[in-house]
Amino acid sequence: MSLQYGILGLLSYAPMNGYTLKKLFNKSINFIWTASLSQIYRELGALEGKGYVLSSIQQQDDRPDKKIYTITAQGQAAFLEWLRAFPDMLAAPKRDEFMLRVFFGSKLGKEELIAQFRKFIGERRQADAALTYSLEDIEESTAALRKSLSIAPPGARDDLLWRMINKRAVSTNRLLIAWAEDCVAELESTDAFD
Amino acid sequence: MSLQYGILGLLSYAPMNGYTLKKLFNKSINFIWTASLSQIYRELGALEGKGYVLSSIQQQDDRPDKKIYTITAQGQAAFLEWLRAFPDMLAAPKRDEFMLRVFFGSKLGKEELIAQFRKFIGERRQADAALTYSLEDIEESTAALRKSLSIAPPGARDDLLWRMINKRAVSTNRLLIAWAEDCVAELESTDAFD
DNA sequence: AGGGCCATGTAACCTGTTACATGATTGA
DNA sequence: TCAATCATGTAACAGGTTACATGGCCCT
Numbered sequence: 001m002s003l004q005y006g007i008l009g010l011l012s013y014a015p016m017n018g019y020t021l022k023k024l025f026n027k028s029i030n031f032i033w034t035a036s037l038s039q040i041y042r043e044l045g046a047l048e049g050k051g052y053v054l055s056s057i058q059q060q061d062d063r064p065d066k067k068i069y070t071i072t073a074q075g076q077a078a079f080l081e082w083l084r085a086f087p088d089m090l091a092a093p094k095r096d097e098f099m100l101r102v103f104f105g106s107k108l109g110k111e112e113l114i115a116q117f118r119k120f121i122g123e124r125r126q127a128d129a130a131l132t133y134s135l136e137d138i139e140e141s142t143a144a145l146r147k148s149l150s151i152a153p154p155g156a157r158d159d160l161l162w163r164m165i166n167k168r169a170v171s172t173n174r175l176l177i178a179w180a181e182d183c184v185a186e187l188e189s190t191d192a193f194d
Numbered sequence: 195m196s197l198q199y200g201i202l203g204l205l206s207y208a209p210m211n212g213y214t215l216k217k218l219f220n221k222s223i224n225f226i227w228t229a230s231l232s233q234i235y236r237e238l239g240a241l242e243g244k245g246y247v248l249s250s251i252q253q254q255d256d257r258p259d260k261k262i263y264t265i266t267a268q269g270q271a272a273f274l275e276w277l278r279a280f281p282d283m284l285a286a287p288k289r290d291e292f293m294l295r296v297f298f299g300s301k302l303g304k305e306e307l308i309a310q311f312r313k314f315i316g317e318r319r320q321a322d323a324a325l326t327y328s329l330e331d332i333e334e335s336t337a338a339l340r341k342s343l344s345i346a347p348p349g350a351r352d353d354l355l356w357r358m359i360n361k362r363a364v365s366t367n368r369l370l371i372a373w374a375e376d377c378v379a380e381l382e383s384t385d386a387f388d
Numbered sequence: 389a390g391g392g393c394c395a396t397g398t399a400a401c402c403t404g405t406t407a408c409a410t411g412a413t414t415g416a
Numbered sequence: 417t418c419a420a421t422c423a424t425g426t427a428a429c430a431g432g433t434t435a436c437a438t439g440g441c442c443c444t
Contacts, residue, residue: 001402029293033289033294064410083295095226100203103223158300161300167373183358186354192350212396231397237431257395257441258439
């Protein structure tokens with residue numbers, strides 16, 4: 001369900017086709033909520049069925065035609081309703097494969113487990129770099145969105161929030177690195193293991 | 195797929211029926227990987243089809259009969275294979291509803307957004323209490339498992355790892371609280387918003 | 389008397405992933 | 417020449433949630 005609201009939310013900035021929507025997903029909410037292209041097309045169809053969006057064909061000579069989706073008044077209303085209704089219990093993100101592996105880590109040898117932790121650290125370090133990079137991206141894409149809207153909104157509110165989201169991602173990520181390094185140190189120094 | 199390995203992993207401690215497995219999930223890997231009861235029954239069926247587990251009926255007079263599942267040698271092998279094969283790119287947990295809301299937070303009024311942050315903080319504080327509590331639970335349930343296995347394994351390795359998992363959960367949770375408090379402070383002090 | 393625990397499952401549905409299908413343009 | 421980008425989708429499958437069905441025991 002949330003994916004539909006994610007799409008509606010992005011469409012509330014500007015009308016777009018599915019393909020462009022996917023690219024916007026990639027450079028904005030990608031590390032919050034992912035969607036494959038086929039899923040986006042499916043959900044756009046569903047949204048159109050509900051009357052939350054309207055589509056129109058934009059012809060192009062050199063490239064395939066675009067199907068542009070525009071959010072309707074009902075769509076705007078449904079989106080705002082969702083945004084306002086804070087759930088009683090919001091679904092905390094679960095299903096963390098690495099943690100599942102750690103949980104059963106005693107079945108592995110000490111060296112093997114440490115190696116897995118190191119790989120994890122490697123991935124997190126890469127993510128750290130990507131996140132610092134994506135902060136610049138955010139400013140870029142906000143600017144790009146503003147241009148495409150051609151109404152020059154203040155945008156300061158979005159900038160503030162998006163920087164907060166990025167900050168959260170960076171700091172949890174760094175915490176994970178520190179935690180994993182601690183784990184490695186603890187595993188190496190203990191003789192209870194193996 | 196990971197759920198099947200989660201089940202196999204738990205069954206590698208002791209044979210169990212679906213209902214008990216669900217309870218074990220709840221008090222062990224629940225904040226890492228969740229499963230509904232119906233899903234567990236379905237996956238147990240699938241695992242039996244693959245020959246990774248065997249079932250036998252344990253009759254009970256006063257309560258409904260139990261269907262006890264035992265992991266087979268192939269099941270053990272498949273589980274270990276999965277555990278050893280660290281994925282090239284492990285799926286980082288995505289789909290965080292609260293963050294999605296924050297992303298679109300500029301559509302809300304300042305007060306409304308702050309209220310949502312406060313609710314988030316409230317939930318995280320509750321989680322913090324639950325996590326500290328569950329650390330005791332871990333020790334309890336390890337002890338219980340050891341008893342039910344009746345072979346008194348060292349268990350020190352599991353204890354170490356499970357305490358590490360708990361530590362990670364507690365510290366990311368506290369980081370989230372601090373982050374959200376920062377956000378509230380920043381929102382309150384800014385006049386760019388609203 | 390009513391709710392919660394024990395215990396098993398099925399069915400329908402929703403969500404997400406992967407593979408397939410098509411085909412032109414552009415840049416290395 | 418080969419891969420990537422643009423552009424739309426369908427189909428099949430995998431994984432997860434919710435509702436339904438059944439029924440006895442135990443505790444308040």
